[in-house]
Amino acid sequence: MNNYNNNKPSPSWIQWLIGLLDAEGNFQVSPKKRTNSKGVITHYGVLVGFHLGMHIRDYALLVHIQQMLSGLGTIYLYPDKQEAHFAITKKAELQIFIELIISQFQLLTSYQLQRFLVLNKVLCENIVRVPTLEGFQAQLNTSFEAPLLNSSIPFLSSWIVGFINGEGSFSIVKNGKVFIFLLEHTDLAVLELIKEVLGFALPVYTVKLREGRKQTFAIKVSSRSDIGKVVSFLDANEPLKGYKLEQYFSWKEKWMTKNQ
Numbered sequence: 001m002n003n004y005n006n007n008k009p010s011p012s013w014i015q016w017l018i019g020l021l022d023a024e025g026n027f028q029v030s031p032k033k034r035t036n037s038k039g040v041i042t043h044y045g046v047l048v049g050f051h052l053g054m055h056i057r058d059y060a061l062l063v064h065i066q067q068m069l070s071g072l073g074t075i076y077l078y079p080d081k082q083e084a085h086f087a088i089t090k091k092a093e094l095q096i097f098i099e100l101i102i103s104q105f106q107l108l109t110s111y112q113l114q115r116f117l118v119l120n121k122v123l124c125e126n127i128v129r130v131p132t133l134e135g136f137q138a139q140l141n142t143s144f145e146a147p148l149l150n151s152s153i154p155f156l157s158s159w160i161v162g163f164i165n166g167e168g169s170f171s172i173v174k175n176g177k178v179f180i181f182l183l184e185h186t187d188l189a190v191l192e193l194i195k196e197v198l199g200f201a202l203p204v205y206t207v208k209l210r211e212g213r214k215q216t217f218a219i220k221v222s223s224r225s226d227i228g229k230v231v232s233f234l235d236a237n238e239p240l241k242g243y244k245l246e247q248y249f250s251w252k253e254k255w256m257t258k259n260q
Contacts (some may be wrong), residue, residue: 009068009069009100009101011104011155011158012158012237012238013068013158013238014101014104014105015105015155015157015158015159015162015238016158016159016161016162016165016238016241017065017068017101017162018101018102018104018105018106018107018108018155018159018162019108019158019159019160019161019162019163019164019165019166020052020162020163020165020166021052021101021102021107021112021162022107022108022109022112022159022162022163022166022190023109023162023163023165023166023167023185024052024053024054024166024167025050025051025052025112026050026051026052026053026115027050027112027115027116027118027119028047028048028049028050028051028115028119029046029047029048029115029118029119029122029140030046030047031044031045031046031047031130031133031136032044032045032046032047033045034129043129043130043131044129044130044131044132044133044135044136045128045129046122046127046128046129046130046136046139047089048089048091048094048119048122048123049087049088049089049094050073050087050088050089050094050097050119051085051086051087052065052085052086052087053083053084053085053086054083054084054085054242055082055083055084055243056077056078056079056082056083056084057242057243058084058242058243058244059075059077059084060242061241061242061243062075062084062085062086063075064241064242065086066086069097069100069101072088072093072096072097073086073087073088073089073093073097074086074087074088074089075087091123094119094123095123098120098123102116105155105159106147107147108147108149108153108159108190108193109147109185109186109187109190110146110147110187110189111186111187113144113146113147114144117144118140121140122140127139127140146189149189149190149193150193151193151196151197156193156197157197157233157236157237157238158237158238160194160197160198160233160237161234161237161238161239161240162238163183163185163190163194164183164234164240164244165240165241165242165244167183167184167185168181168182168183168244169181169182169183169247170247170248170251170252171251172251172254176254176258178222179222179227179251179254179255179258180220180221180222181219181220181221181222181226181227181230182218182219182220183218183219183220184207184216184217184218184219185216185217185218186214186215186216186217187217188204188217191204191217191218191219192204194219195219197233198226198229198230198233199229200219200221200226200229201226202219202220202221202226204217204218204219205217205218205220224259227255231252231255231256234248
């Protein structure tokens with residue numbers, strides 16, 4: 001493994017990554033039963049990990065992220081599912097990851113921040129085993145306050161680009177006549193903040209609930225003025241990365257050609 005101190009990602013890159021983690025990251029803490037030779041459960045081990053799963057076309061992006069983190073973690077390919085996962089499961093590497101990335105800038109979605117705080121508690125208190133599942137839940141109770149969201153957050157612009165990298169989409173419909181930017185997520189407060197920063201007049205709307213899915217909300221804009229705001233914002237900040245950047249460039253080029 002490379003020396004962890006060799007790479008020093010720029011602040012804007014870290015801010016971008018935090019946005020991507022808020023959109024796509026997975027902070028995991030889970031119990032694993034331990035049994036004796038007779039098969040009787042003696043206690044539960046506490047497993048921890050971080051995973052970032054993406055479409056397999058973004059394998060190169062995950063490699064880039066791992067390289068920027070000086071070789072932390074492992075990348076797994078799942079061709080049958082068309083997925084690639086970047087995982088960090090060693091406690092020492094998780095602590096380095098937290099110090100290098102998450103200690104710099106706060107996660108902004110309530111769900112991800114709460115999941116991270118639980119994982120961090122396990123690491124800081126070195127919780128490795130609990131006697132029962134009830135004990136597992138009791139040990140992991142953490143005081144939690146939702147992130148304070150406002151447009152004056154200093155790292156917000158790069159964070160939004162990272163969030164779009166994970167959850168945004170760029171499409172063209174009606175035979176190339178209508179350009180659409182869509183951003184969908186479960187965190188309404190975050191979407192309201194992004195809408196404010198980008199200056200959209202249309203409200204964030206509630207997406208029709210799909211069976212087996214959590215309730216989501218969405219920003220969807222298609223007017224020439226609003227698409228222009230999207231383009232101006234993305235071109236002025238830390239760039240999108242991976243397949244999303246390719247998608248955006250193609251979409252933007254066609255939009256600019258149409259609106260010359």
